[in-house]
Amino acid sequence: MKVVVLGSGGQLAFDIFRLKPEGVDLIGLTREELDVRDKESIVKTIRELNPDVVINTAAMVRVDDAEIYEDRVLEINAVPQKILGELSSQMNFSVVYISTDYVFDGTKREPYTEEDIPNPINMYGFSKFLGEKLLMNYTDRYYIVRTSALFGYKGSRSKGNVVYNLIRRFKEGKVINLIDDIYFAPAYTRDVAQQIWKFILQRWDHGIYHVVNDGFTSPYGLGLEIFAILGVHPRISRVSLKEMRFRARRPRYSVLQSVKRVKLRPWQEAIKAFLEEIDI
Numbered sequence: 556m557k558v559v560v561l562g563s564g565g566q567l568a569f570d571i572f573r574l575k576p577e578g579v580d581l582i583g584l585t586r587e588e589l590d591v592r593d594k595e596s597i598v599k600t601i602r603e604l605n606p607d608v609v610i611n612t613a614a615m616v617r618v619d620d621a622e623i624y625e626d627r628v629l630e631i632n633a634v635p636q637k638i639l640g641e642l643s644s645q646m647n648f649s650v651v652y653i654s655t656d657y658v659f660d661g662t663k664r665e666p667y668t669e670e671d672i673p674n675p676i677n678m679y680g681f682s683k684f685l686g687e688k689l690l691m692n693y694t695d696r697y698y699i700v701r702t703s704a705l706f707g708y709k710g711s712r713s714k715g716n717v718v719y720n721l722i723r724r725f726k727e728g729k730v731i732n733l734i735d736d737i738y739f740a741p742a743y744t745r746d747v748a749q750q751i752w753k754f755i756l757q758r759w760d761h762g763i764y765h766v767v768n769d770g771f772t773s774p775y776g777l778g779l780e781i782f783a784i785l786g787v788h789p790r791i792s793r794v795s796l797k798e799m800r801f802r803a804r805r806p807r808y809s810v811l812q813s814v815k816r817v818k819l820r821p822w823q824e825a826i827k828a829f830l831e832e833i834d835i
């Protein structure tokens with residue numbers, strides 16, 4: 556089986572590679588090797604490689620930047636899904652598209668499942684929602700993997716990850732602002748990557764899947780858990796979302812849950828495993 560990963564320099568892609576099952580021919584294309592804004596290159600490369608599966612992890616991930624660079628975020632996060640969808644229908648390969656909890660508006664007070672209707676409230680969420688729609692319009696052979704607050708060994712070059720960012724601020728010895736009024740389900744890239752391989756190798760039905768660690772927390776709860784595991788006592792200030800004055804609106808409650816067969820370990824266990832894996 557031949558699998559191609561787009562945006563292969565990223566933190567999720569890193570664990571997709573680390574967990575590559577035997578017998579899979581896995582080809583990664585970094586941004587330098589294939590810019591997903593270049594339609595002709597996508598068509599030429601995918602036709603040449605003739606894969607069974609394309610995993611598109613490429614994205615502009617900085618939520619506040621997406622409010623400023625609207626054209627760019629749509630070009631990177633949304634439009635390529637039309638091209639991949641068309642190619643998928645013509646060539647019969649499956650597409651794995653990584654989407655986000657930010658497709659939801661956060662007005663619900665219980666977890667969002669695959670059956671809930673998206674209603675994004677910022678450009679990043681909108682770009683991902685449009686990407687989902689385009690993919691679903693052009694092919695039936697899709698796995699839309701909605702995940703949130705990814706943390707993994709490699710970190711994202713452009714935005715780090717929630718755990719690394721907290722540890723860095725602790726090391727700098729500064730007061731750490733932790734928001735206590737937004738809720739989400741964190742996701743360990745290792746666990747998400749493992750689930751993606753299950754979709755592919757066990758030939759799960761195509762469709763939308765929510766893939767996050769079990770449970771939910773706030774940045775405040777996440778911070779307390781991390782610092783308790785590390786046995787350190789930074790100076791913490793509890794703040795509200797409003798006080799942070801982010802450029803992009805954020806859903807106050809974007810906890811994902813799967814009503815399908817996806818079940819990852821609780822987020823606390825995943826955080827512990829991640830902290831054991833990294834060099835602090």
Ligand SMILES: NC(=O)c1ccc[n+]([C@@H]2O[C@H](COP(=O)([O-])OP(=O)(O)OC[C@H]3O[C@@H](n4cnc5c(N)ncnc54)[C@H](OP(=O)(O)O)[C@@H]3O)[C@@H](O)[C@H]2O)c1
Pocket residue numbers: 561562563564565566567568585586587589590591592611612613614615616631653654655656702703704705706710711712713714
């Ligand atoms: N991180 C999160 O908390 C989170 C939450 C929900 C969903 N997601 C989604 O999960 C996926 C993986 O995220 P991640 O955390 O692994 O992010 P990441 O580490 O930033 O990976 C994204 C990769 O895409 C590349 N890229 C950016 N623009 C590109 C372009 N025009 N053409 C080709 N590649 C391009 C980036 O390259 P550069 O580093 O050179 O820019 C980077 O290697 C993304 O689709 C993201 O939207 C992430």
